[in-house]
Amino acid sequence: MPDVTRIRVAAERPYDVVVGHGVLGEVATVLGEPRRVALLHPAALIDVAVRVAADLQRAGHEVVRIDVPDAEAAKTAEVAARCWSVLGHAGFTRSDAVVGVGGGATTDLAGFVAATWLRGVALVTVPTSLLAMVDAAVGGKTGINTLEGKNLVGAFHEPVGVVCDLDVLTTLPPADLRAGLGEVVKCGFIADPEILTLVEEQPDAAVDPTSPVLRELVERSIAVKARVVSADLREATSTGRQVGRELLNYGHTLGHAVERRERFRWRHGEAVSVGMVFVAELARAAGILDDAVADRHRAVLTSLGLPTTYAPDAFDDLVAAMGLDKKTRGSTLRFVVLDGLASAEILAGPSDELLRRAYAAMATA
Ligand SMILES: NC(=O)c1ccc[n+]([C@@H]2O[C@H](COP(=O)([O-])OP(=O)(O)OC[C@H]3O[C@@H](n4cnc5c(N)ncnc54)[C@H](O)[C@@H]3O)[C@@H](O)[C@H]2O)c1
Ligand SMILES: O=C(O)C(=O)C[C@@H](O)[C@H](O)[C@H](O)COP(=O)(O)O
Numbered sequence: 001m002p003d004v005t006r007i008r009v010a011a012e013r014p015y016d017v018v019v020g021h022g023v024l025g026e027v028a029t030v031l032g033e034p035r036r037v038a039l040l041h042p043a044a045l046i047d048v049a050v051r052v053a054a055d056l057q058r059a060g061h062e063v064v065r066i067d068v069p070d071a072e073a074a075k076t077a078e079v080a081a082r083c084w085s086v087l088g089h090a091g092f093t094r095s096d097a098v099v100g101v102g103g104g105a106t107t108d109l110a111g112f113v114a115a116t117w118l119r120g121v122a123l124v125t126v127p128t129s130l131l132a133m134v135d136a137a138v139g140g141k142t143g144i145n146t147l148e149g150k151n152l153v154g155a156f157h158e159p160v161g162v163v164c165d166l167d168v169l170t171t172l173p174p175a176d177l178r179a180g181l182g183e184v185v186k187c188g189f190i191a192d193p194e195i196l197t198l199v200e201e202q203p204d205a206a207v208d209p210t211s212p213v214l215r216e217l218v219e220r221s222i223a224v225k226a227r228v229v230s231a232d233l234r235e236a237t238s239t240g241r242q243v244g245r246e247l248l249n250y251g252h253t254l255g256h257a258v259e260r261r262e263r264f265r266w267r268h269g270e271a272v273s274v275g276m277v278f279v280a281e282l283a284r285a286a287g288i289l290d291d292a293v294a295d296r297h298r299a300v301l302t303s304l305g306l307p308t309t310y311a312p313d314a315f316d317d318l319v320a321a322m323g324l325d326k327k328t329r330g331s332t333l334r335f336v337v338l339d340g341l342a343s344a345e346i347l348a349g350p351s352d353e354l355l356r357r358a359y360a361a362m363a364t365a
């Protein structure tokens with residue numbers, strides 16, 4: 001029997017995130033009674049998808065596999081429309097289900113298709129990247145990009161279960177594993193500093209997909225996400241030190257703007273890494289955050305090989321893109337900043353001068 005950890009997410013419809021080695025068989029258990037299942041996956045994950053499909057067929061499900069483009073190329077209206085068309089032709093009803101097997105881009109797309117088909121059918125996510133396990137596949141945010149920016153179209157639609165088989169991480173390219181650690185480090189700064197200590201003390205184990213340390217990092221990060229979304233699934237507007245789900249957006253305001261400027265060729269976790277250094281500098285420049293915690297951002301992210309600076313001449317482009325961030329209200333930019341370790345507040349409407357100072361500190365370090 002695999003050694004399984006179950007982390008409960010208790011928002012509107014409670015479900016478990018299953019974590020362990022060799023746990024792919026749990027997908028059929030989560031889906032229960034036989035139904036039609038659309039299994040979305042990119043070509044890179046064909047082996048995992050075929051294994052999951054075979055399990056589901058053995059359990060009596062009728063499986064329609066849908067091969068979707070890799071990475072961000074999957075998160076488009078055109079790809080979603082192609083999936084809807086397959087579901088329509090196969091006669092998918094409200095008792096049927098969507099399963100997303102892949103990285104965060106695939107699980108975001110699968111979630112969006114499940115949220116929108118017949119206004120909502122069951123979704124199971126099977127994250128295969130570190131980033132998707134600790135973040136994207138958990139918590140019910142689904143979405144696609146538009147030319148104007150990242151995740152601008154989407155819906156909150158919770159999965160009925162999430163299955164994280166750590167064995168699949170052995171084929172994940174090292175650069176994608178490191179990018180996933182960007183979101184893990186985010187969880188360390190916003191809520192669980194023990195994550196930072198683990199990474200700092202055992203950096204080699206943190207990037208080894210077979211290590212118990214990586215498993216602990218995965219489980220701690222999922223626990224942070226589960227706690228936050230269970231309290232505020234639909235991301236109410238946070239104010240001052242009352243910060244709900246927006247907390248998970250730490251580093252994303254600038255990060256998403258970088259992704260857009262790079263035409264989605266940067267990995268999400270890399271852009272978030274730069275974004276976290278920027279907000280740490282913003283909080284320092286505003287006199288909110290001390291030097292030790294601000295400097296720790298650059299140190300821990302650099303030790304993982306993640307980027308911590310960005311083009312010094314890109315400030316104006318990035319500010320324009322941040323205008324479409326979901327935390328923005330009217331023309332007021334809002335940032336999640338730290339005032340200490342695991343202690344956040346909202347900084348609304350910082351001056352242009354403060355933003356420029358923080359940007360220069362990040363870009364020229
Ligand atoms: N919904 C949310 O709450 C949420 C949270 C965080 C990130 N996201 C989104 O997730 C996406 C980033 O996710 P990602 O970093 O997983 O990127 P990704 O989905 O683009 O995957 C990265 C690459 O790794 C490959 N891959 C994945 N698993 C593999 C495996 N086991 N073996 C070999 N190759 C594998 C993919 O095919 C892809 O080429 C972004 O679109 C981001 O916006 C969403
Ligand atoms: O789950 C959340 O809430 C997050 O903000 C997690 C982020 O890591 C994730 O990248 C999310 O997709 C960003 O959300 P968005 O609402 O800014 O698009």
Ligand SMILES: [Zn+2]
Pocket residue numbers: 135183252268272
């Ligand atoms: Zn993210």
